[in-house]
Amino acid sequence: MSQPSYPLTLDLTGRRVVVVGGGPVAARRVAGLLDAGASAEVIAPFICEDLAARVDHGEIRWYDRDYLAGDLLEPEPAWLVHTATGSPQVDAQVAREAQAARIWCIRADDAGASSAWTPAVARGTEGTPADGLTVAVTAGGDPRRASAVRDAVLAALDSGTLPVRRVRAVGSAQSTHPPLGRVALVGGGPGADDLITVRGRALLAAADVVVADRLGPRGLLATLAADVEVVDVGKTPGNHPVAQDRINELLVHHARLGRNVVRLKGGDPFVLGRGGEEALHCVERGIAVEVVPGVTSAVSVPAAAGIPVTHRGITASFVVASAHEGADSVLRAAADAAPDATLVLLMGVTALADTAVALLAAGRAADTPVALIERGWTPEQRTTTTTLERAAADATAAGVRAPAVVVVGEVVSVRNRLGDLTAR
Secondary structure, eight states: OOOOSSOOOOOOTTOEEEEEOOSHHHHHHHHHHHHTTOEEEEEOSSOOHHHHHHHHTTSSEEEOSOOOTTTTTSSSOOSEEEEOOSOHHHHHHHHHHHHHTTOEEEESSOGGGOSSOOOEEEEOOTTSTTTTOEEEEOOTTOHHHHHHHHHHHHHHHHHTOSOOOOSSOSSOTTOSSOOOOEEEEEEOBSSOGGGSOHHHHHHHHTOSEEEEOSSSOGGGGGGSOTTSEEEEOOOBTTBOSSOHHHHHHHHHHHHHTTOEEEEEESBOTTSSSOHHHHHHHHHTTTOEEEEEOOOOHHHHHHHHTTOOSSBTTTBSOEEEEEOTTOHHHHHHHHTTSOTTOEEEEESOSTTHHHHHHHHHHTTOOTTOEEEEEESTTSTTOEEEEEETTTHHHHHHHHTOOSSEEEEESGGGGGHHHHOOOOOO
């Protein structure tokens, strides 16, 4: 087999294609042809169950006999022929007649004697960011190698590690009213680039516009094409350069221009991430919204520090609270929790002193273990362990800064036996 020098995609819609042979190989070829919209005919004295079912459903026409000279030309010339009879003599005859009639012929028994080859094909799944993509792989007569590469390409299409974003709009180029785009609220996880979900990564690869927070997998932004618009709306404690109302308006604005918009957030969009507000704003204005859950820092950052938020024999529950609004909001969140419940505080560094005093006054023991985990899942991750009574003083002494997760509860002691649990 010579190396194919001119790969080509054929439009077989409604066109006559002849398959000579009735076994499993022929059945696989027929399935691909029908997917391509071809008008498939099978010539064989016997056919397998798969082909028989297609005949019964009227999907293909079956000539119940051996191949005869002239079958490729009557009742009209075929556009393409596949031969898979298992008989080298018959396959060779079909190939000779196809050559004489200038019809491309694919031989299952001898790729080197074929005038065309069927590649291993990977197609983007319908309804995913890779929808509409077709990748064909040939391997110089090594079909297993081609299939292995095809499977790897398909996995990359589904995961979003390939650039699957549409560059040319679908539909009429003359339209003055482009179809509405979509908004995806993507939870990026605790910050490491490889802790975003597969779905989130795929949507990011297909985005036209990315509205990004300060936290989350910002390293992935560097993988985007140069013409993808990245809008940085990152917030730091006490500094919100882009108000939430403006962020909401940005999502709708870009979607109305027909763009695929990803709102890339740290953690999970619906865990203290204002994702609900953004979703409501879009839906109320007729914009389709998808939410992609993320690995919330409330659970994953303690895990990175070797602290399970629940642990048999210590506690079976935990409470997540935002602490940036002060101690009262923390007390309300923990009011109905079990006495041994783990308390996980997000955005809790600034008000840590007041929160600790309030928890002590509410009955928490002074020696309750506390962990302060800064920059979880990054190379700069650092954990400071202390007690509730000394939390504020020790945080100041250690120079603890946001972003950090505060864990209050006996589960912190598990870290003494585990240490950090990341590979970073």
